[in-house]
Amino acid sequence: MSKPLKKIHLAAHFPGVNNTTVWSDPAAGSHIEFSSFLRLAQTAERAKFDFFFLAEGLRLREQNGKIYDLDVVGRPDTFTVLAALAAVTERLGLAGTINSTFNEPYEVARQFASLDHLSAGRAAWNVVTSWDAFTGENFRRAGFLPRDQRYARAEQFLRTTWELFDSWSDDAIIADREKGVFADGARVGGFEHHDDFFDISGQFNVPRSPQGRPVIFQAGDSNEGREFAAATADAIFSRHGTLEAGQAFYTDVKGRLARYGKANEQLLILPAATFVLGDTDADAAEKADVVRHQQVSGQTAIKFLEQLWNRDLSSYDPDGPLPEVDPDVGENTIARGRASVRMHTDPLATAKQWREIADAKKLSIRELIIEVTGRQNFIGSPVTVAETINRYVQEDASDGFILVPHITPGGLDEFADTVVPLLQERGVFRSEYEGPTLRDHLGLALPGESTEARAVS
């Protein structure tokens, strides 16, 4: 007997402040007006997606000591936009990134509990952590954290918010007019938490929300990050877009769950994915190439090269060959506020590899950058894309995808209209929402009331 088909989970990522987002296209709209958020969220809900996702960054990026101006710049406050979207959607989950370094548990817990109440159980939190003093310059605590402490603090932060969420019993509000009892005195928010990072006590002031706690997402990819996710998260927002890399990541992370007493279904793997659709596969491939050239202008190519080379390369011609000079291997100082530069762990080796590719294929700087960065994950006709997505999920490279359109706000429309019906026909994607909460969409149980329910080994 073959095993039953897995159900696919899909989410809509609001286009981000990076070069994936093509702002120069005539169809590209505002990145800040509410109408854009509304449009993408309503498209996602029409297509029965699991959730809408909004990223966050707390300092404008800089390169060569100046604000980076080639990509979309500017974004709203995550909580505020998600709360407003709760008014114009009914079932769609509302997920946002909130940094654990530049916030305090009491405030973040009451914001997420409030969002969960105001959306009737649709809130999710992508917990990120940061250690850079650059971002800390915008905050009262200045925020610098030794790199090796960031997961320790993030984990304590998260566990502290759980204590706050769990400090109210589900049925604490009685509101008995006759007896004059509003809330039962036993579990109405009392808490006490003392560790190396947080020394707090008192009374939490938001009663238990519909989901108990928001759904927890994490995006860490290091060994530590994977372990943190296995221990604490409901879903991982990963970046392993190919079948083989996805399967390796999936096996690795799911393999870590047993030691936390969790079943495979209790941690979903949801990579971010880009896509280009066409009437035929050939048509889509042609469009994908056009989009890649929109995403990587000559100026952008030079900036990408600088991020690896860690030097000013503004005098180079993007249509010419790669620099002969080697990368500066010191601390990367050219680009700030950009997580991707940390991927360049061995700049000399990467530069050598890029030169080999450029020599073999006779590529200019711009063509090389197009070749080595961010090719779309899914390119093809709707049938091809639907089959590919389904194969990735059925073959355990993921449990679904967080789709990142490259056009704001209409970039998901075609996918919703053409790919989603094909997945529904195959019985691998819902045609109607089954329950009201995001936990229902993701197949996650309500958390127990005790923070000790999931012991950490």
Place this chain on the structure above:
Amino acid sequence: MSALHLAVALDGAGWHPAAWREPDARPRELLTAAYWADQVVEAERGLLDFVTIEDSLGPQADRLAAPTERTDRVLGRLDAVLVAARIAPLTTHIGLIPTATVTHTEPFHISKAIATLDYVSSGRAGWRAQISGRANEAAHFGRRDIPAFTLADRDEPPVRALIGDLFDEAADYVEVVRRLWDSWEDDAEIRDADTGRFVDREKLHYIDFEGRWFNVRGPSITPRPPQGQPLVTALVHNDIPYRFAARSADLVYITPHDAADAAGIIGELRAAEAGVRRDQPLHIFADLVVFLGADAAARKARLDEQDGAEYESDALIFTGTATELADLLQEWQRAGLSGFRLRPGTIPHDLQAIGRELVPELQRRGAFRTSYDEGSLRERFGLLRPANRYVA
């Protein structure tokens, strides 16, 4: 006499501690979006200028007293900024002014939150900046100690010094929030295909604030909000917050107990304003707790009995008919008030009476609008969209 402005202050089931026990109250729905939407829609139907939404970083408590162990009062509330954002798409004209505390929070976060509220409401956002002088709220953050004190201690020198510090910090906080709102020029986004630039970075500004409590570099991550500077408001009770309001606010709420008292406070506020640079004078609102109807006094007495104590407030507690209230508002207005922020004793009763009885009475007297004009919340107060401080 010119028309007056009218706002309501929303808090739970109403301002009387026993309000949730009224037959028409919805105490089990206080944490739902539908409950808040109904209140704000009701206020908008009454053509009110704005609603404020109370908040705190701890459980509800009487003025400066420690939280009680009483189980017969409403406990728990939602984040007011998020409530305002949740309601914004459901309304079109009414201003939305959530309370947010400055004492333990980050000016960077509040700046972008209110800016975003301004975007999602198309220019209807404001903010009531509030300090926290409560020891129990400080313990929720664990970053500083604030000694416990009560209202009776407020004129003791150490308490005055502490309150002075908290309001100085609040003034720095508002300054940072305002600079961040201006840190993007209105036309910073250029989408220039020729040069490949999305923004003109010459029009993005570091704010480089350095102060005793925090340093903030900027710029904001959020572009300048539709109103440029959303309305900053504060509730003030004595000389220290008067100075804060004169420096930092566009609109203040005061708590006089008669017209002469109002005139005295207004005089103090105007004197404080004279000592600082301002573009436009403060709008001054008086706060009143209102129980409306022919049986209002009896209704309040019944609620007091249920609560086991006579309800007291920093603001005058009015009981009477809408006509009597209209008389009082017009009398007080002559002292120099722009308007009133009414705190409904119970919801929905007193909120409905404001929109359905008081407003028509004021309209008959030609003292209140009969429809909303188009335009932002600032424009409703005759406040121009301010020039950006960073534009030469």
